[in-house]
Amino acid sequence: MSQPLLEVQQVFKNFGGFAALSGVNIYVNPGERLGLIGPNGSGKTTMINCISGLLTPEKGKIIFEGNDITQMTPHHRARAGIMRTFQIPKPFNSMTVVENLCIPLEYAAEHKTSLSVAEEEARKILTLIGIEALGDLKPTGLTQVDMRKMELARSLAGRPKLLILDEVMAGLSGSEVDEILEILFKLNEQGITIIMIEHVMRAVLGFSKRISVLNTGLNIAEGTPDEILNNPEVEKVYLGE
Amino acid sequence: MLLFLGAFLITQNFHNQYYYLAAFTVLQYIILSQGWNILGGYTGYVNFGTGAFFGVGAYTSAMIVKTFKIGKSAPFLELPILFIAGGLVAALLGLGLGYLTMRIKGIYFSISTLALAFVTVTIILNIDALGGATGLYIIRPRKIPFFTNYMEFLFLVMVALSIFAVAFARYIENSWIGRGLSAVRDDEDAAECTGVPVLKLKVFATMASSTLMGVAGAAYPYFVTFLEPISTVSLDVGVNSLAMPLIGGTSTWAGPLVGAVLLGIIQQIALVTLSPEYSLLVIGILLVSFVILAPEGIVGLFRKFRASLKK
Numbered sequence: 001m002s003q004p005l006l007e008v009q010q011v012f013k014n015f016g017g018f019a020a021l022s023g024v025n026i027y028v029n030p031g032e033r034l035g036l037i038g039p040n041g042s043g044k045t046t047m048i049n050c051i052s053g054l055l056t057p058e059k060g061k062i063i064f065e066g067n068d069i070t071q072m073t074p075h076h077r078a079r080a081g082i083m084r085t086f087q088i089p090k091p092f093n094s095m096t097v098v099e100n101l102c103i104p105l106e107y108a109a110e111h112k113t114s115l116s117v118a119e120e121e122a123r124k125i126l127t128l129i130g131i132e133a134l135g136d137l138k139p140t141g142l143t144q145v146d147m148r149k150m151e152l153a154r155s156l157a158g159r160p161k162l163l164i165l166d167e168v169m170a171g172l173s174g175s176e177v178d179e180i181l182e183i184l185f186k187l188n189e190q191g192i193t194i195i196m197i198e199h200v201m202r203a204v205l206g207f208s209k210r211i212s213v214l215n216t217g218l219n220i221a222e223g224t225p226d227e228i229l230n231n232p233e234v235e236k237v238y239l240g241e
Numbered sequence: 242m243l244l245f246l247g248a249f250l251i252t253q254n255f256h257n258q259y260y261y262l263a264a265f266t267v268l269q270y271i272i273l274s275q276g277w278n279i280l281g282g283y284t285g286y287v288n289f290g291t292g293a294f295f296g297v298g299a300y301t302s303a304m305i306v307k308t309f310k311i312g313k314s315a316p317f318l319e320l321p322i323l324f325i326a327g328g329l330v331a332a333l334l335g336l337g338l339g340y341l342t343m344r345i346k347g348i349y350f351s352i353s354t355l356a357l358a359f360v361t362v363t364i365i366l367n368i369d370a371l372g373g374a375t376g377l378y379i380i381r382p383r384k385i386p387f388f389t390n391y392m393e394f395l396f397l398v399m400v401a402l403s404i405f406a407v408a409f410a411r412y413i414e415n416s417w418i419g420r421g422l423s424a425v426r427d428d429e430d431a432a433e434c435t436g437v438p439v440l441k442l443k444v445f446a447t448m449a450s451s452t453l454m455g456v457a458g459a460a461y462p463y464f465v466t467f468l469e470p471i472s473t474v475s476l477d478v479g480v481n482s483l484a485m486p487l488i489g490g491t492s493t494w495a496g497p498l499v500g501a502v503l504l505g506i507i508q509q510i511a512l513v514t515l516s517p518e519y520s521l522l523v524i525g526i527l528l529v530s531f532v533i534l535a536p537e538g539i540v541g542l543f544r545k546f547r548a549s550l551k552k
Contacts (some may be wrong), residue, residue, distance in 0.1 A: 052434050078436035090431035092424050094492070103424045106417050108436025115417075158435055 003066055005030045005193050006051065006162055008083075013046055013217075020046040021057065022217040028162070028195055033188055035208030035225070036197045039237060043217040044197045045087055048166050051195075053077045064162070078108040081161030085151040085168050087197075091139035097150055098122045098135045104132045104158035122157060129153045129183060144171055153181070162193045169200040177203050181237030205229070213237070248400040252393040261396045267463055267505030268399040269457050273478070274485040274497035275406040276453030281483065282491030283419055284446040285426030286342055290354030291482040293361040294451040296474030297334055298327030298458025301364060303377050303468050316382050320398055323459045331455020332448045339444035344427075358474055365470040376469035379462040396465055402460070406453055410494040413449070422446055454482075477521060481508075484528040490538025499539050 004027040013021040021043045028034045038044050049055040051062060053074030062070045069077055083104070092100050101122035102115065126132040131149050139147060148168050155163060165184075169177050181203060188194055198204035204211065205225040213221040213228060215237045221228060228234055273291060278287050292438075302323040311319045334357075341353060349362050365371050381391045388394040413419045421442050424432040433439050459505050481504070489500025504524060511520035 054430055054433065073438070074430075074433035075436050075438045078434055084434055086431065086434075090428045092427035092431065094427050095420075099420070103429070103437060104435035107421065107438075134468075154435065214488055216515060 002081070004028060004063075005032075005065060006195075007061075007063040008047070008051065009061040009063065011047070011050055011057045012064065013043075013050060013055060020122045020217050021050070023060070024151075024214065024217065024219055026212055026219075028193055030193055031188070031191060032193055033164075033184075033207055033209045034193075034195045035204040035211040036195055036214065037199075037201075037204055037211060037228075038214035041216075042214040044214055045166060046217075047214070048084060048164050048195075048197065051056065051077075051164060052082060075107070078158055081159070082164070083108070083155040083158040083160035083162070084164040085148070085155050085166055087166040087170075089139075089144075089151045090118050091147060091150060091154075096138055097131070097142075097153075100139065100150060101125060101154050101157040104154060108158035121136045122153075125153050125156050127170070128156070130179065145173075145176060148172070149180075154184075160192055162195065163187070164195045164197075166197050168196075168197060169198055169203045172199055172200075181207055244404060245397075245401055247549055252388060252397050256389060256393070258390065258392060261390075261392045262464075263506075263509040265392075265396055265399055266509060267502060268396070268403045269460070270339075270465075270481060270485055270501040270505045271403040271449045271454055272399075272406040272457040273310060273482040273496060274489070274501045275410040275494065276450045276457065277482040277485040278450075278491055278497045279410060279413060279422075279453070279496075280446045280450035282486050282496070282521070283414065283422040283426065284443060285387075286336075286346075286447070287483065288354045288450070289349045289351050289476075289479045289483065290338075290356075290358040290361075291454055292474045292476060292478040293354075293358040294331040295458035295461070295478050295482075296358075296361055296365070296470065298331045298455030299461040299468060299473050300371055300458075301330040301455070302327045302459035303379050303462040304371070305406055305464060306379055307377070313382060316385050316398035319382075320395075320460070320463075324402070324456045327459025328452040328456040331458065334451040334455075335448040335451025336444065336450065339447035342443045342447060343440055358476065358479060362470050365474065371470075372468065374470070377383060377462075379466050379468060381463055391463070395460065399460060402456060407494055407498055409449075409453070410497070414494050418442065418445070478529075480521075481524060484524050488527055488531045488538055490540030492537065493540055496538050496540045503539070 006028045008024060010023045010025060011021050012023055024047060036044055044054065050057050053072060057126060061068055064080060064082065092103065098119055102118045104223060105118040105121055113213040123132060123135055126135055129149050129152060131146055134142060134146055142150060152168055169180060171234060177200060184207060196204055196207055208225055211223065211225055211228045212219065213234050221231045221234050273295065277288060277291055281288055305323055305326055342350060345353060365375050385391050385394045421437045424437050425439050425442055431438050485499040485500035485504050486506060490496030491497065506521055508520040511523050531538060
């Protein structure tokens with residue numbers, strides 16, 4: 001069997017006395033589409049912060065492409081090919097949308113580009129996401145939906161091998177969800193591995209090849225979308241007994 | 242280059258000393274506010290402790306003048322040595338401040354820079370070798386080739402340094418470094434996750450900022466000829482170097498330049514026609530009104546004006 005692109009082994013993370021993650025295991029194979037679901041407070045975002053490096057776990061290992069990256073700084077992880085979006089968008093507000101994309105293009109993408117090349121690339125990515133008209137606006141003037149699309153575009157600008165989406169669909173209408181899904185399928189076909197954290201079930205069930213379920217910082221189930229839907233444990237967590 | 246040549250011609254033909262003194266102060270503030278703006282404007286860390294870096298530069302320079310006495314034998318070599326030494330020592334202090342940015346942000350960072358200024362004053366006051374509370378006398382070289390007066394030479398050197406400071410700030414602003422610093426200012430987490438080495442850039446910004454402040458300080462002893470801690474490591478220096486970029490506009494190199502020239506001149510006029518207290522009051526009133534009415538500064542106002550003309 002081929003080596004997973006990312007492997008999270010027995011990760012523990014506490015905030016004071018609160019155990020956010022208590023020995024979580026996750027893996028994702030190259031080219032795979034993994035869904036990560038769980039009720040609020042189950043540790044999904046903490047998990048993402050540990051993978052992207054904003055948090056360092058107390059115990060456990062994070063392996064990316066066979067290398068232990070547990071102690072690596074977030075910007076090195078970004079350069080290695082792990083890009084993420086934020087649940088609450090974190091745009092660079094003093095810059096235009098194009099300039100926002102130029103930051104990862106200049107800092108994270110493998111080739112150091114000149115600014116004019118980066119701007120051109122940025123506009124191409126915006127066209128791909130379908131917000132090319134917003135290129136010269138400041139993020140403060142964007143709607144919540146466009147802001148999320150910008151976050152997605154910015155993480156694409158880092159030329160990710162692994163793209164982690166933290167609730168990009170939240171607040172989007174049905175047709176917008178389909179629109180984003182279509183883009184994500186296209187990106188996945190190009191070889192980008194995607195981890196999707198999502199509450200919009202239609203999106204995550206339709207998109208993922210495999211789904212991992214977290215609850216109170218523990219893995220409780222894993223399987224194909226169908227298996228997850230029929231899993232009594234998952235039903236109990238989401239709907240109660 | 243043209244500016245520098247112009248300044249050189251002025252020193253050769255024009256000898257009213259007061260104007261050189263006034264111009265020196267304005268030039269000093271161009272360097273200080275460009276320095277302040279690299280950390281405060283581009284990176285978003287508001288520093289109240291400019292006086293500490295300025296003072297450390299000044300005292301380093303004064304001690305070298307007193308200990309090595311190179312002014313007589315090599316007057317043209319002395320100033321560069323003083324600048325490098327003053328800049329280096331201030332940069333070391335800046336390195337410390339840079340690591341401070343790792344732990345604290347926003348208002349807490351600003352308060353600790355304020356504390357840094359007070360600590361620096363106290364330390365200097367209590368070291369006899371630095372003159373303590375009595376202060377230090379620095380004697381200017383009496384003669385300098387090509388110039389009728391040392392002050393005129395010092396003025397010319399300050400013109401060169403100011404040009405350098407502006408060019409340096411402009412270079413940073415327009416390079417990948419400046420764009421990275423803006424990302425750090427806007428959101429440190431998002432910057433890290435898009436590949437920006439946040440800590441490295443912050444340390445760079447604090448060191449570049451404090452080096453410029455230290456260099457400005459290194460020229461100060463020969464200007465005042467009497468160095469004393471309370472007026473050197475003063476809050477006035479800190480407030481002025483912060484007010485000038487804020488009033489001029491922090492987003493671009495032109496802001497601190499406009500702010501320093503404008504406020505520097507207004508302050509000098511107020512100093513002569515009114516009183517030293519009034520000159521500070523002017524800064525205070527302008528700062529408050531700009532923060533409330535035009536947070537983007539004069540440069541921001543100018544841009545808005547130009548944009549409205551286009552429409």
